[in-house]
Amino acid sequence: MINVIGLGYIGLPTALMLAKSGYKVIGTDYNVDLIKKLNSGILSFEEKGLTDLFTISLKKGISFTTQYQKTNIYIIAVPTPFLNLSKKLDPSFVINAVNSVLDVCLPNSIIIIESTISPGSIDKYIRPIINARNLTIGKDIHLVHAPERIIPGNMIFELENNSRTIGADNIEIASLVKNIYQSFCKSEIVLTDIRSAEMSKVVENTFRDVNIAFANELAKICRADNMDVYEIIKIANKHPRVKILQPGPGVGGHCISVDPWFLVGDYPDLTNLILTARKINDSMPIHVLSRISEIMKIHNIKDVSKVGLYGLTYKENVDDTRESPTLQLLHQLEKNLSFGIKVYDPFIKSKIVENQFFSFDKFLKDIEILVIMVAHDEIKSKTDSLSGLLILDTKNILNDKKVYKL
Numbered sequence: 373m374i375n376v377i378g379l380g381y382i383g384l385p386t387a388l389m390l391a392k393s394g395y396k397v398i399g400t401d402y403n404v405d406l407i408k409k410l411n412s413g414i415l416s417f418e419e420k421g422l423t424d425l426f427t428i429s430l431k432k433g434i435s436f437t438t439q440y441q442k443t444n445i446y447i448i449a450v451p452t453p454f455l456n457l458s459k460k461l462d463p464s465f466v467i468n469a470v471n472s473v474l475d476v477c478l479p480n481s482i483i484i485i486e487s488t489i490s491p492g493s494i495d496k497y498i499r500p501i502i503n504a505r506n507l508t509i510g511k512d513i514h515l516v517h518a519p520e521r522i523i524p525g526n527m528i529f530e531l532e533n534n535s536r537t538i539g540a541d542n543i544e545i546a547s548l549v550k551n552i553y554q555s556f557c558k559s560e561i562v563l564t565d566i567r568s569a570e571m572s573k574v575v576e577n578t579f580r581d582v583n584i585a586f587a588n589e590l591a592k593i594c595r596a597d598n599m600d601v602y603e604i605i606k607i608a609n610k611h612p613r614v615k616i617l618q619p620g621p622g623v624g625g626h627c628i629s630v631d632p633w634f635l636v637g638d639y640p641d642l643t644n645l646i647l648t649a650r651k652i653n654d655s656m657p658i659h660v661l662s663r664i665s666e667i668m669k670i671h672n673i674k675d676v677s678k679v680g681l682y683g684l685t686y687k688e689n690v691d692d693t694r695e696s697p698t699l700q701l702l703h704q705l706e707k708n709l710s711f712g713i714k715v716y717d718p719f720i721k722s723k724i725v726e727n728q729f730f731s732f733d734k735f736l737k738d739i740e741i742l743v744i745m746v747a748h749d750e751i752k753s754k755t756d757s758l759s760g761l762l763i764l765d766t767k768n769i770l771n772d773k774k775v776y777k778l
């Protein structure tokens with residue numbers, strides 16, 4: 373039996389996938405409400421294909437509880453934020469989860485940590501707590517790091533089709549864990565040591581952050597001298613070895629905006645580029661604010677409540693708002709004691725910010741400037757209803773020459 377610990381965006385689909393593949397799976401989360409919901413057949417978030425997977429897994433016998441299970445295989449997918457001051461990984465969730473596993477697990481158990489952790493975390497935080505219990509690593513407990521790469525919005529497809537990495541202390545345990553993941557993963561599964569698995573995951577997200585920062589810096593340069601950044605990127609990308617990403621209103625989510633900080637926190641003297649990239653991406657919501665202010669001045673609009681932000685999530689067509697550029701922008705406004713800006717997102721059904729609308733039409737009626745922060749399919753299909761509005765399109769989804777860009 374596999375006990376999956378932490379039933380959020382990563383743990384839940386993984387648990388369901390394993391159950392669908394024939395494993396006996398029990399999902400554990402200390403969030404009582406979440407467990408109640410799952411046991412009543414209600415999913416905690418929306419994701420393409422998740423409802424069907426849930427139905428199949430329930431039929432296959434998956435169950436959910438707040439209790440850690442006595443077994444010998446655990447998959448841990450709990451949060452790994454960074455500490456605000458030091459920027460280092462906050463390992464407390466993983467440490468708590470491992471301690472709770474150690475309280476109940478059978479001898480010769482495998483603990484697979486899927487949570488993203490900075491290089492050396494298992495050595496620094498996990499091995500010592502096992503040693504402190506007089507348990508022998510490699511005999512009583514086997515440690516594995518199997519980081520996850522799936523993207524919200526396409527998680528189920530990517531669980532089956534992404535390549536993945538398994539880091540372990542020896543090839544026998546790595547192979548055993550590979551067999552488990554192979555029950556649903558059709559792609560290559562690379563076996564390596566634990567530290568390389570930890571580092572490669574963080575490196576992947578840092579690579580994306582740096583590349584996005586380059587596009588964002590280009591957007592600022594082009595804005596300063598009245599050039600069309602999208603045209604320039606389009607032309608530059610004709611070069612066979614150039615592939616510049618698109619600029620945007622900022623970087624959010626639980627991975628790209630978080631993981632590079634682990635490297636900055638651990639290697640402050642060696643991460644100039646990575647730190648600068650983080651700062652550029654974090655400055656984008658402020659860049660959007662200054663664009664809004666320019667547009668308001670041009671059109672002599674003085675009241676910020678005439679401005680509406682479309683989109684609260686950190687990317688299109690998902691309901692995840694963690695670290696989202698819109699929330700970062702609202703935070704900046706609040707810091708400057710500016711209130712009243714309107715907000716709408718079709719994926720957010722409950723109130724999470726002030727002046728939030730739940731009807732697209734009512735939202736549009738109330739504003740003069742529309743700021744497209746997220747390129748949800750909804751707005752792409754409703755461009756006809758935008759006539760008469762001033763528009764700042766930070767996602768470059770509208771072709772109209774009159775639309776303002778980043």
Ligand SMILES: NC(=O)c1ccc[n+]([C@@H]2O[C@H](COP(=O)([O-])OP(=O)(O)OC[C@H]3O[C@@H](n4cnc5c(N)ncnc54)[C@H](O)[C@@H]3O)[C@@H](O)[C@H]2O)c1
Pocket residue numbers: 377378379380381382383400401402403406449450451452465468469472486487488489520521522523524626627
């Ligand atoms: N969300 C993503 O797109 C994504 C992608 C790749 C990797 N990751 C990584 O996966 C990990 C999990 O992320 P997530 O987005 O699924 O987080 P999440 O916040 O959606 O879910 C984590 C769950 O763990 C539970 N939890 C926390 N501590 C617990 C404990 N001690 N015992 C039982 N349950 C506990 C919480 O209640 C929550 O339901 C993180 O390290 C993240 O960086 C996330």
